[in-house]
Amino acid sequence: MMMTARDLAFGYRGTLVGEGVTLAVEAARVLCLMGPNGCGKTTLFRTLLGLLPPLAGRLELHGRPVMEFSRSEFARHVAYVPQAGSSYFPFSVTEVVTMARASRIGAFATPSAHDREIAQGALERLGLQHLASRPFTEISGGERQMTLIARALAQEAELVVMDEPTASLDFGNQAKVLDCINELRGSGLAIVLSTHDPGHAFACADSVALMKRGRIICEGTPQAAVTPETLRNLYGVEIAVEFMRGAGRNICAPALGRFRKE
Numbered sequence: 001m002m003m004t005a006r007d008l009a010f011g012y013r014g015t016l017v018g019e020g021v022t023l024a025v026e027a028a029r030v031l032c033l034m035g036p037n038g039c040g041k042t043t044l045f046r047t048l049l050g051l052l053p054p055l056a057g058r059l060e061l062h063g064r065p066v067m068e069f070s071r072s073e074f075a076r077h078v079a080y081v082p083q084a085g086s087s088y089f090p091f092s093v094t095e096v097v098t099m100a101r102a103s104r105i106g107a108f109a110t111p112s113a114h115d116r117e118i119a120q121g122a123l124e125r126l127g128l129q130h131l132a133s134r135p136f137t138e139i140s141g142g143e144r145q146m147t148l149i150a151r152a153l154a155q156e157a158e159l160v161v162m163d164e165p166t167a168s169l170d171f172g173n174q175a176k177v178l179d180c181i182n183e184l185r186g187s188g189l190a191i192v193l194s195t196h197d198p199g200h201a202f203a204c205a206d207s208v209a210l211m212k213r214g215r216i217i218c219e220g221t222p223q224a225a226v227t228p229e230t231l232r233n234l235y236g237v238e239i240a241v242e243f244m245r246g247a248g249r250n251i252c253a254p255a256l257g258r259f260r261k262e
């Protein structure tokens with residue numbers, strides 16, 4: 001087991017956001033976390049990343065408490081893809097991706113030819129070569145998101161935590177990211193991601209955890225955990241979960257107006 005959380009409580013100084021969370025993250029597996037706005041997904045991720053100390057319970061990476069790792073040591077194991085907000089520093093896309101090598105080259109050393117090669121390879125893997133010299137501040141939100149995923153790849157971590165990696169992406173880039181997640185799993189990486197589209201669980205997840213008010217209320221395979229009943233309980237609305245032949249998987253959509261059951 002790569003990362004384990006046992007009876008974890010998490011939150012901010014003086015504010016409990018969630019508790020009782022038990023999770024296991026394994027190599028070559030994708031764990032998908034879903035839940036309504038404000039239920040605590042980002043706060044849990046910040047805790048898994050060692051950015052917030054656990055308020056109770058155990059959180060371990062390879063059997064060692066996460067809080068015992070130095071930041072650079074942790075970064076050699078775990079990469080984070082945050083939600084792509086705005087950026088104020090006009091680094092080029094290549095520079096942003098190359099920064100991922102920092103944990104391996106030390107704070108004041110310059111990237112080697114090998115580091116540059118790895119960064120270049122990550123850009124190529126996501127089809128971003130054409131953006132390489134563009135300032136990060138002057139590319140679209142979707143392009144920034146893809147760049148942050150490339151940066152996580154360049155970090156060569158074994159676990160990648162992605163906070164809503166498909167938010168703000170068009171269908172083309174959503175498909176690219178979901179394909180990329182499946183490919184990364186195929187190459188042995190562990191992935192933990194959050195999403196607001198329950199259908200994405202069927203596209204890439206091995207297991208799904210549903211979070212409500214800071215607690216995991218249901219966990220299992222996408223087939224077992226993502227059903228109209230569990231989604232109604234989670235989001236408080238009727239949601240259709242149906243197999244779409246053209247897509248080759250289940251798709252979820254909220255029922256509106258005359259399709260809504262009383």
Ligand SMILES: Nc1ncnc2c1ncn2[C@@H]1O[C@H](COP(=O)(O)OP(=O)(O)OP(=O)(O)O)[C@@H](O)[C@H]1O
Pocket residue numbers: 012015017035036037038039040041042043044
């Ligand atoms: N820095 C902070 N200090 C105190 N409370 C915070 C802080 N940041 C977030 N919260 C609170 O923690 C709770 C969980 O927020 P969090 O961002 O983890 O939810 P989320 O599930 O990621 O939401 P979303 O789907 O909208 O991104 C919310 O009630 C939020 O107001």
